[in-house]
Amino acid sequence: MNTILDLIQKRLVFADGGFGSLLIERGFPGGIPEEWNLSHPGAVESIHLDYYRAGSDYVHANTFGSNRVKLAAEGPGAAALAVRCTAAGVAAARRARHAAGGGDRFVALDVGPTGKLLAPLGDLAFEDAVAAFAEQIRAGADAGADFVSIETMGDIYELKAAVLAAKENCSLPVFATVAFGTNGKLLTGADPAAVVALLEGLGVDALGLNCGLGPDMAAPLAAEFVRLSSLPVIVKPNAGLPRVEAGRTVYDVGPDDFAALMTEIARAGARVLGGCCGTTPAHLAALRRACGGIAPLPVTRKSRTWVSCATHAVELCDATPAIVGERINPTGKKRFQLALREGDFPYILRQGLEQRDAGAHVLDVNVGVPGLDETALLPRTVRELQAVVDLPLQLDTSDPAAMEAALRACAGKPMVNSVSGKAASLAAVLPLVRKYGGVAVGLCLDDSGIPDTAEGRLAVARRIVLAAEDAGIDRRDIVIDPLCLSVSAEPRAADVTLRAIELVRKELGVGCILGVSNVSFGLPRRETVNAAFLLLALRAGLTAAIVNPCNAPVLDAYRTYRALLGLDPHCEEYIRTHAGLPPAAPAAPIPSASAPAQPASPTPPADGPGALADAVRRGLKAEAARLAADALAAPTDPLALIDGAIVPALDDVGRQFEAGTLYLPQLLVAADAASAAFEEIKKNLAASGTARESAGRVVLATVKGDVHDIGKNIVRALLENYGFDVLDLGKDVPPERIADTAARENIRLVGLSALMTTTVPAMEETIRQLRARCPDCKVMVGGAVLTQDCADRIGADFYGRDAMTSVRYALSLFGRPRAE
Template identity: 55%
Template sequence: MIKNDLGKKLLFFDGGMGTLLQAKGLKPGELPETWNVTHGEEIIGIHQAYIEAGSDLVLTNTFGANALKFRDGGYPLQEIIEQAVSHVKEAARRAGRGVYTALDVGPTGKLLKPMGDLEFEAAYEAFKQAMVYGEQAGADLIHIETMSDTYEIKAAVLAAKENTKLPVFVTAIFDERKKLLTGADVPAVVSLLEGLRVDALGVNCGLGPVQVMPVLEELLVCASIPVIVKPNAGLPKQRGNETYYDVSPEEFARTMKDIVEKGAAVVGGCCGTTPEHLGSMIEACRGMSVKPTEKKTFTVVSSYGQAVVLGKGSKIIGERINPTGKKKFKQALKDHDLDYILKEGILQEENGAHILDVNVGLPDIDETAMMVEAVEGLQSVTSLPLQIDTVDVRAMEAALRIYNGKPMVNSVSGKQESMDAVFPLIAKYGGVVIGLTLDEKGIPGTADGRVRVAERIIREAAKYGIEKKDIVIDVLAMTISSEPEGAAAALEAIGRVRQELGVHTVLGVSNISFGLPCRPILNASFYMMAMYAGLSAGIVNPSSESMMEAYDAYHALMGFDENCSRYVEKYAGRKVRGTSAPGGSMAALESGGRASAGLAAGGGADMLGGDMSLQTVIEKGLKEEAYHITETLVRDQAPLDIINTHLIPALDHVGKGFEQGTVFLPQLLMSAEAAKAAFSVLKERIAESGEAAEKKEKVVLATVKGDIHDIGKNIVKVLLENYGFEVIDLGKDVPPEQILEAVRAQDIRLVGLSALMTTTVVSMEETIRLLKMEAPKCRVMVGGAVLNQEYADMIGADFYGKDAMQSVYYAQKSLL
């Protein structure tokens, strides 16, 4: 089995397939996977060349073979996969050496909801069919590769884990900023994949061997499992009518040797690499040993866009999305007012929360459905990780399944029934679980008792393979009005859990003061003491001025705020509050409000909604709010004025943030959706008034012939429409002649072409050549993972869009 070799000896993947098939006659637009049926000998020959070069793991020719791509006739998916697996095995027989047959699974080419139109479970089913067929045909492992979205990765991994017994490898496409297309950084990807218990992880495609080094270095810092590296042979270039890659086999081998020396355990090649590249690499690395994989102890929770690591200092878990003691929140849940929940999340993020607690449990609502809706909604407007907070195991599993990242889970107790129910879910989906120090006998009154319950939780979790780093202990703060020793016991327990058990701690801080006056005074003081005792994360109200002052002061005093920079930035010039002014600062303290933000505790969402402009709600991606605010504004303002003073500035602000890396793709698209909701109101008003709508410039978009990946095209389409362009979307796999016909029919001045696959770049060049010859006044902009500026220039494009916003700016410059 592959698991016997993985991490113990250096393993070699094979290299590229697409460019080799092109050399053998694969036509532009022809699906490479169909060659498993129609050109079996050519496929076997390529596999054999890699095996003879020394590859240990050989990928089946099934990169795009999924149930979405092969559902409309043609060759059956099962036949394609069965033939693909048999070709690898036949190639190994002819080469006279055994190899591992890796079922190659690439992306669907679609964005999953809420960013795109593909349902999570639909993606899951598409992957599931291919994987089941692959295992039945005799594949030895599943290699999920070239992934740019953690949500799609999760769908694919779950499909593999739940429907096969095969080992699972995963590699993703990172850019030069070490991020995926949808925003995930290296720690976020690693935490997700390790939580899902894949066997190896890493990076492929997108970058050459030199450029991939920084990604590798961070992977090695984060990962506790073997790391895979499969770079391109550079990026494609053009020489006459020939496409080539600029990294030679010798250069490739030299750099890959360095990559192995740094710690990669599995190496191979991606686009542009050949049996010569792999042969040179294997010869250069022959005899090298694999560095032992070190177990990392980082406690990480993550979202699609960022990871939060517990450890240095303390983190803030926002407590406001919880109906306990909040009448307005309870009513919002009963009224199914999702915008209230989303605004609470946005407010807490702006006030400094690192993680958002999500509890929607009420007796008279469907908690499972509401939890799923709340998690999906919050992940569309904030990149903060979430804490799934529920005692309903069905709601917990439903949320864990659709959560995009590695969440915190609140909670499990020391009761055997609780551990039996929760630990299997954490083992399956991944997560950092909060262990409550209570058992069948209740909450122990002493620190000793709570530490013993924590030890029991840790021991039981280990039976499920859940490590200490994925357990956080809540020693439970008891109100001192009824238990005078409650604070002392909790503080002692925090310190002992950290020091004696070696796990992180969390606490619902405000529990300490129930039943007493001026609660913020006690809460803030206890919070400071708890952090000093070793509290890793406090569940607090980030809109509470006194709590945030305690937080900021602690981090400045203990040296966690380097040079007190955060403290100075936040408090410089602010006057010290008086203690005797009636109804002023003390009133704010009692309410727990944050005076500087003008927000009172419990009223945050209402104040936020009242104060937010249309521009702000669009920036935050609040669709319903954008619609309703626009309905109000349009009563007194002209639609064009609203567009110019609210919509366009909002889109510009988010677009600049996206380019600077401070806003991620999901936020960009949700903002576009909010703008679209506002536009719908303005269109109605223009139609009712009988005014002539402003003439829009038209842009044709298409994914070129042979390519079914329309992620990039769809993103550009949404943004162009929001900037006032009329988009004629020709779809995917579009022949050059059809694009030319659309250009001629409507006198189009700008065409946008997308390609993700190396094998379809030829179609892009053919389309550009045809347009230049037959419609010379039409400009062509191009984009896609396999392109760069130099290659775009070589194939005759007028503009290369590195990201979607650059394409919008070019359209504005060239058409408006």
């Protein structure tokens, strides 16, 4: 007997079609469809049998939603119910298979989405999603499913959770399909290339699309999958787009039209054909009749090297060598180290955004600082970055545990920086790349160091590539870093590296990556040397360059290279960049921060603390940063700058806000401008190894059940400007965690925020626990739903009707250390 994978090698394979409407025809009244596996197994079985008889090679067991998250409304029994429904669903499909005559017919365990949105947009943690899928997949495998079919996924991150769960909990083949909208993107924005890069990296056996669209709109997407993927492509569209008629959803494409449209998709190279919503056994019978005789196109290996993020993929190639931004790295940067120690993620994210806006295609992420736990910090940084910056990442660590944690957290196919020719490195890193997917960066060094010659480096590269292939990694997923020493120390360094690039490209057929700036170490005007070396390396065959994209000469060299060699059609990118127009970045532009928030005061002093105070008052961010930097260079005592200029200006704006002559937007732009000035002061203090005196430590949280946290974040921004250390616990925070933190950290003030009436009880409970655990701690509350009465009723010490009154309360409690 064949397996499903054997069958797929030989001919077109036919899946089944819609299920829900057939269940309704058999009397299903609504509710949980999977419960019918237990209560009406005969009806479920009969639908499967109809599909087998219509010509389906496999059917999806009725287990689409049988996971504990989807069934959470069933209460504490959800997990057990999910397992029972899953097992019974697979059993019903197996009985139908037997009744149809067995043979080359198969049963897929159907795995659909949880119905929850994963964090950070929603509140389902990635590992909780993995656990829910794992439970379902174990139950389905135990019940005898032939393979796992993950379907209708609309979010790259949830898709990854499901595939990982399948890979970790059974040895069955895994198919995965996603649901595109009419815009050709998933609900969370991913395009086909992002889907293919992720799924091929995770090692699924077949991939494609289902649901969402009719066969006409699915056709171009199916062709795109065939063009990009080295795997068999699955296409299971709906019977057209849904339309509501007299309260019922109807689909318009009948069996023959459906089959005719699907014939085109089959001829374009799809391997597995079926239907989704609105399709019936009649559609499948027509499909099988129409396509059964079509000889499938061969599934061909694609040799392109891709990395991806949650929205798109980036190819590492000769036409568009990737710019890998190197600035998220604390080595030799005191301000960056401080940010990591303080958990100052806004600072790190700004480095990411600046590099993206400067033209980076990929961001290197290195957070290695002695004394910090990289295993926790690297995945956290990955999660924070990918929520804000839509670029693929290059995970940069020598700690395999940190690498694995970051690979799990990454919502895409990252670069893995790095593996070397050392036996220990190969053994530790390659299995991770194999399991999670990624493009491994292979360093040309081994236990005896960096070879002196290009041939020596090629030999190490060859060993890495062969070891990777032995580990089951396609060589397209390796790029070699031939390494470069400084030319000031080693005169032949650049030449050896350039020849190594040429050799690796020619002999091994893999791409090359290089940290370009090492070459100029110890020389004056390093960026000139770096730019020239980048040009030579690109010409030698570099497919990715690790550089600082904010360094203009280097990026200019890159763009000029592409224009000169005809890789930039009509020199479009070159012209756009130099005409001062914004590049076509996929994300929203950064707004101008220079618009004044209120009419300029008569004649602001041109310089000094007065000018800085004025810039803060007027919300002139760039101006405030520049004036602070100038004053510090003068030099001015940073603390005098805070107490003499910034805080008085904030106070002034705060008073006007309280008097109702200024409003929240003006208050906030002033706060942002103050933050920009503080950033300069922080840099200065970090360099001198000192710190601003803390005004006090405050815990802030949005209470359990509430996801609205902008109010709390505004209070945090203002408190930080006034010198408070804020422990921000985030949103949807359980009472225990707030009380624990306050007790453990010996906190004197906790601020709680809630927007919804439904979450006030959680606030009350939090206060109760705080009173019990830390009787001396004061509690201030705020948020749209609260009033003074309500605050009194739930036992708060203070009701902050707006952000400024909260700051005043904190100042009154701690006493103001300086200023005024």
